[in-house]
Amino acid sequence: MQQNERGQWGSRFGFLMAAAGSAVGLGNIWRFPYLAGKNGGSAFILIYIFFVVILGISVMLTEFAIGRRANSAAVGAYKSVDKRWTFAGFLGVLTAFLIMGYYPVVGGWSLAYIFKSASGLLAAPDAIEGGFGAFITGTTEPLIYVVLFMAINIFVVVKGVAGGIEKAAKILMPLLFTLLIVLIGKGLTLEGAGAGMDFLLKPDFSLVTGEVVLTAMGQAFLSLSLGMGAMITYGSYLKKDENMPSNAVFVAGLDTLVALMAGVAIFPALFAFGFEPAAGPGLVFVVVPTVFSKMGGIGVLLSVLFFTALFVAALTSTVSLVEVVTAYLIDEHGIDRRKAVISTSVAMSIFCVFSSLSLGGVLSPIPVFGVGMFDLLDLLTDKVFLASGGVFVTLFAGWFINKDDLKKELTNDGTLEFRLFDVWYNLVKYVIPVFVAAVAVAGMMAIEQKVVLLTGFIIIAVLAVFSKKL
Numbered sequence: 001m002q003q004n005e006r007g008q009w010g011s012r013f014g015f016l017m018a019a020a021g022s023a024v025g026l027g028n029i030w031r032f033p034y035l036a037g038k039n040g041g042s043a044f045i046l047i048y049i050f051f052v053v054i055l056g057i058s059v060m061l062t063e064f065a066i067g068r069r070a071n072s073a074a075v076g077a078y079k080s081v082d083k084r085w086t087f088a089g090f091l092g093v094l095t096a097f098l099i100m101g102y103y104p105v106v107g108g109w110s111l112a113y114i115f116k117s118a119s120g121l122l123a124a125p126d127a128i129e130g131g132f133g134a135f136i137t138g139t140t141e142p143l144i145y146v147v148l149f150m151a152i153n154i155f156v157v158v159k160g161v162a163g164g165i166e167k168a169a170k171i172l173m174p175l176l177f178t179l180l181i182v183l184i185g186k187g188l189t190l191e192g193a194g195a196g197m198d199f200l201l202k203p204d205f206s207l208v209t210g211e212v213v214l215t216a217m218g219q220a221f222l223s224l225s226l227g228m229g230a231m232i233t234y235g236s237y238l239k240k241d242e243n244m245p246s247n248a249v250f251v252a253g254l255d256t257l258v259a260l261m262a263g264v265a266i267f268p269a270l271f272a273f274g275f276e277p278a279a280g281p282g283l284v285f286v287v288v289p290t291v292f293s294k295m296g297g298i299g300v301l302l303s304v305l306f307f308t309a310l311f312v313a314a315l316t317s318t319v320s321l322v323e324v325v326t327a328y329l330i331d332e333h334g335i336d337r338r339k340a341v342i343s344t345s346v347a348m349s350i351f352c353v354f355s356s357l358s359l360g361g362v363l364s365p366i367p368v369f370g371v372g373m374f375d376l377l378d379l380l381t382d383k384v385f386l387a388s389g390g391v392f393v394t395l396f397a398g399w400f401i402n403k404d405d406l407k408k409e410l411t412n413d414g415t416l417e418f419r420l421f422d423v424w425y426n427l428v429k430y431v432i433p434v435f436v437a438a439v440a441v442a443g444m445m446a447i448e449q450k451v452v453l454l455t456g457f458i459i460i461a462v463l464a465v466f467s468k469k470l
């Protein structure tokens with residue numbers, strides 16, 4: 001494909017909002033608080049922040065640089081340097097598919113809870129928990145919302161890079177931020193909120209196991225949209241005069257800030273009303289409306305706003321996931337954007353149907369390796385595929401791209417100062433690949449669903465062997 005036929009971001013702000021929109025998602029607002037709640041609170045959070053600083057920023061910068069340098073999406077970016085690496089690009093496309101096989105299900109829940117909040121959900125607080133369970137284990141209702149969610153997603157991605165994704169993110173991201181601030185203000189002024197802040201601020205490292213560390217690392221990759229080519233793809237639409245190091249710091253910083261804000265919005269209120277922090281994936285959907293239900297009329301409004309924020313966050317992330325596959329089809333196969341988006345999304349929706357039904361609908365009796373489709377995809381993607389993608393992208397940059405080329409790319413041909421270049425380079429070349437692999441292996445030993453993770457690694461090996469033929 002010719003350079004001028006590819007999309008490009010309209011402005012720096014637009015790119016930042018789109019990249020931050022990809023990063024900030026259900027990972028921050030739905031997954032981060034429930035993982036923190038389950039894994040002991042602040043110790044988990046500190047380990048998570050450590051991963052963001054040591055791995056996250058550097059890997060993000062690597063992806064931006066690779067994408068912009070190649071001016072093509074993940075598969076093309078790898079292939080143009082060394083054909084043997086094409087599989088790493090395909091792994092990204094596959095990962096996008098698999099994340100999109102369960103993530104929109106939760107996106108659908110958030111959409112449903114906007115309507116539910118507005119139509120009497122909060123009027124019967126005692127029924128909220130049971131209602132959530134009944135809703136997600138139902139057959140048709142959650143499916144309607146997944147389909148609706150996917151339809152909105154298609155609408156945005158079909159419009160293209162600057163016209164759809166950038167435009168939507170520019171409006172929706174600031175809205176999300178504002179909503180979280182409102183929620184925090186409300187939560188912190190509740191009586192008994194202090195215990196929630198203690199939970200967030202006083203670490204107890206005795207709860208930290210290999211599994212907790214792996215969970216924190218997987219969460220860092222997922223939350224920052226790393227290890228599967230999303231940031232390579234978004235980087236490929238970047239103009240040559242953008243300051244990539246500062247953009248990476250900004251996006252990673254904002255993503256972490258939003259996750260912490262979600263924690264501060266949820267935990268004080270949760271403790272104030274005497275809930276269990278380890279409630280699991282239902283945390284946000286059960287605790288938040290219950291908390292709001294105790295606040296009278298304003299609670300309904302806040303609940304609607306909260307789920308709108310969650311929906312917005314999910315949408316700007318799914319947009320980037322679909323874009324990874326779409327860009328591949330456009331760049332490598334010259335397929336028309338509209339066709340690429342629609343066919344990709346339909347295929348992903350089919351996965352979602354299975355995931356949703358695996359939670360208790362008609363498919364719940366058919367688990368694979370002891371876990372349903374939803375949990376299977378969740379387990380495989382962040383802990384195996386994204387972590388492996390992170391190892392590959394850093395090895396690739398460190399060992400297969402010329403150091404001077406990287407320096408030129410990151411300093412915009414020497415016009416920009418990037419003082420930490422050598423630190424970044426050594427992290428990427430030596431430290432990160434070894435470190436991520438070590439955490440993944442150690443964590444795998446500690447985890448109950450070893451077979452699932454092992455299968456993931458086998459899939460990657462098969463892909464590496466067969467993609468040579470593609």
Ligand code: PHE
Binds near residue numbers: 099222230317
């Ligand atoms: N970062 C998104 C989130 O936190 C999820 C995501 C992963 C988006 C990978 C794009 C690519 O919700």
